[in-house]
Amino acid sequence: MKKYKVNNDQQKPSKKEVQQYKNFAQLKHQYDRFTKRPKKPFYKDPKLFLGLVVIVIIVYLIFEQQDVTIIQSILD
């Protein structure tokens, strides 16, 4: 909420004071951070992580099945 108040002591900042707030290097750094955000590591993305776990389980089960088949054929 905004409120107005009369204060005649308030002074306009001098040009020198304004220069203190001027910093293009900082702005550029903020811009780079804003536009080139690093990608999330896969383990921090729940969907991607879950997908990878499912793939690993499927691959494991396939190999496990193959092993069972090979042992079965040897025994037979």
Place this chain on the structure above:
Amino acid sequence: MEDQKHIEDKKFIAMAQKDHIHFGKLYDKYFEQVYYFVFSRVTRKELAGDITQNAMLKAMANIKKYKWTGRPFLAWLYRIAANEVNMYFRKSKKEVVVEIQDWQVKDLTEAFSDTISMGQKEQELLINILQDLNPKDQELVELRFFSQLSIQEIAEFYNIGLSAAKMRLYRTLEKIKDTWTTEYEKI
């Protein structure tokens, strides 16, 4: 002279649109004006610095979308800065005090009446009226009387014609005058 300024801006904008690093030229040229504009609205030095920097960041991020229409580039920067200021006021949970000076109150009073002599009571009444205005009217009053923008600059700011800007200001001043007339009788 004015045309030369526009040509230079057009060149800088084209460069910044190709590579954002060239936005630095526009930043150097307009930072001070944008800062003073923001300061006139928030009246806090450090806060004005932060808001100006945020506004410049938004401008830099959106420079590719900017289309040259012949209107001053500064008006576009003012628009972004004003949005940042309005966002700050909306988000603020605490009451934000905007400090104004006697001469600004006097300027505003003279714009709707030349017979009022300003005393303490009159000043308080005008401030109350100002506080009760809707945000759009408040913004217009601030642009004209606190930021000292000309009617031409206000027209450029709102991207409207000169006569539309005059009319908008006239209506806002009429609103203030009407409320003043009603309320002044009570004090």
